[in-house]
Amino acid sequence: MQFKTIIEPFRIKTVEPIRQTTREERERLLGEAGYNLFLLRAEDVLIDLLTDSGTGAMSSGQWAGMMLGDESYAGAKSFYKFEAAAQRITNFKHIIPTHQGRAAERILFGSLLKPGDIVANNTHFDTTRANVEYREATALDIPVSEGRDPSRVLPFKGNIDLDALERTLTDHAGHVPLAMITVTNNSGGGQPVSMANIRAASAICRRHGVLFFLDACRFAENAWFIKTREEGYADKTPLEIAQEMFSYADGCTMSAKKDGMANIGGFLALNDDALAEKCRNMLILTEGFPTYGGLAGYDLEAIAVGLEEVLHEDYLQYRIRSVAYLGDILTANGVPIVRPPGGHAIYIDALAMLPHVPQSQYPAWALSLALYLEGGIRSVEIGSVMFGRQPDGSEKPAAMELVRMAFPRRVYTQSHVDYLAEVILYVNGMKESIRGVRMVSAPETLRHFTARMEMVG
Template identity: 75%
Template sequence: MHPHFRTIIEPFRIKTVEPIQFTTWEQRADIIEAAGYNLFLVRAENVLIDLLTDSGTGAMSSFQWAGMMQGDESYAGARSFYKFEAAAQRITGFKHIIPTHQGRAAERILFGNVCKPGYVVPNNTHFDTTRANVECQGAQALDLPCAEAHQPALIAPFKGNMDVDALTHTLQTVPRDQVPVVMLTVTNNSGGGQPVSMANIRAVSQVCHAHGVPFFLDACRFAENAFFIKQREPGYADKTALEIAQEMFSYADGCTMSAKKDGMANIGGFLALHDDDLAQRCKNTLILTEGFPTYGGLAGYDLEAIAVGLEEVLHEDYLRYRLRSIAYLGEKLDAAGVPFMKPTGGHALYLDAAAMLPHIPASHYPAQALAVALYQEGGIRSVEIGSVMFGRVHADGSEEPAALELVRLAFPRRVYTQSHVDYVAEVVTYVARLKDNLRGYRISWQPPQLRHFSAQFEPLR
């Protein structure tokens, strides 16, 4: 950018457009009621601005589409796999790159091979599918976020960090053979999309290796985390995002990755690691459940798109724009007095529903109430990250609420423009003015796991 100009513009031109559908308040009232007040069950065609997730919802570049035309669809040894493998190895440095159809498949394969009932897997904060895949094996998903993570209004540069003292205590008290891996999620999605510092990554790595425990990254948003380090951590301002990412991975023994995030693709992921024996066991599982190790449940053209996306995601003009878009929304909401997790994250802004709706107790799901209101009033689809997603139901039917009641506004990559962001700010500000009129919800039906995807709700009067 020219030093005299401060405006950060979209680092792309729009080549193809997709129309979005406008609905009335009355139509949305009927739609959300028919969906059991669960935004996952609303048809995409009835959503105006879709901020449900940034996973697989981005716009691919002309270079990615061109690469897809070169996809080699050979069952074994496809040329596209080796291009994908080289792109992932250039960034991560890991010996074994195992493709999967998405990140949760990588999690399932990893934890299925290392976890047993009674085991403990520490993390800064597990996200929903990570936790479910750990617990599905009978293991405990243990969250060890830093103290700052529980204070939404506190401005601190690296609120995604793990509590290293708590990790040390855990590894000193839990028998070594019952901690198969330690994971660190970068950026910390459940904790408000907050970044993890290089110093914290290094410290966690040192503690793990001192206790002989493998250290893995949940690397879905590794590029955004790397750029936060460049912006906020002393000693990294002159390093490239690629160099920072390479250092991040150098401290780890492996990673899981959803290429639907910082792979800039609509599908795909991978499991990467150094350990030959574990890699072979994971490949055996892959063959059983996903596909041959050179395609892993993906088409050749998907592997091509990811290979290009892994290169494009580290372009610093893109990363600067990406982070600035979320910060811009935060500035507008802050000026309007709307409470949210500060500072803003890399892929999303997290509204603080507990602070906005203190009259709705956690047992009545204030974040769900806020998310429904955003759709009802403005056609915006967001996602609850609170006691619906992370509340723990005990055997006696009682429920332990989540630590935070957040609503995530996750922005798809290269999809929405500044006017869309302005509209989102306007809708959120309007709903904040209606806050005293909002009421909570009860769950009328829920599945045994990952209930937020398909639960049914009823409004409380």
């Protein structure tokens, strides 16, 4: 008998209290934060879905592992345990630890890119794009066209457009040092990428002599989608699927704060000896010695355990189903979301939900404020604030205006998800009253982190 109730595949050992606030308090707090949810204090948030990066709960196995942390500056035992765990999954020769994923991106792009180069990707996320553009290169997004249609239901809307990749490598020969695929496709609604798409993209890159990398932050979730949606993989384990995914790549960047199940950390993995040496030298300059890379030994221990736990089938089934559960409720009640639900988050389609708010007034940002004001929920805008500013300083509306609610791993229970649904349905019922926002001040790069806004009208 297959029962329908979602149960968390763990028992709770330690709890952290969360504080209820009133609507009046939240209205004041939004004003003090410049209407930017990043600038709120965490203690003023009831359910924090700003990100799933580093915000998960670690297991008893991880905490136990941390007690074994070797804090030696060079050659620590903890590094070799971490290296073995990463190599078991990726089979890459060189594993270079970093304090988080964006450091791996900075080191990789700093070693490969020069002004005028192009990096093709299904869709770059914010720090990936920023690190490419910092090198005066172009971050080119070439997702399949279906990936830009939030309402269309297909199994692998995160795929890269293979024809566009072929054209890019042909038309810009000599100016594309590497291509990437982000698994799952975060900016595209957390949508998975098929094994067939990864395999074909790899073949195109090899034919053109171009390096092929995975942005592997959510590799385990992507492996689960392949197992459950792609023909020929139902009987394979998530580990076997992940190993095949990595076998088609020349390397990967990884934020261990996602599918490493840890609160901090990441790595750059690759096979090329000369490139690895160059990257390690750059790592030493800003991160630390190559056997700790800006991390404590206990962090390396936690990641080593997390990389094993994230591939447990009961965990993956629970995580993906928990997100889908909320998505099913919202869809049944007419809330427009990116469909089908992604692995780590629900993405509300703010363009469809708030047609009265023009893109110039940032509808997804405005919707995220309403969710906090009415229910204490912190989410994040993935739209024209995050991606509208172009490298030349001009503004261009984003392809989609999404509000992402990212689920921290092993943190919230089904009752929290039921509360989320209740708040979202309430906000959907009063959506005509939601006003847009205008930008008051913002930095030139990654402006969504610190921009200050004001309400329109």
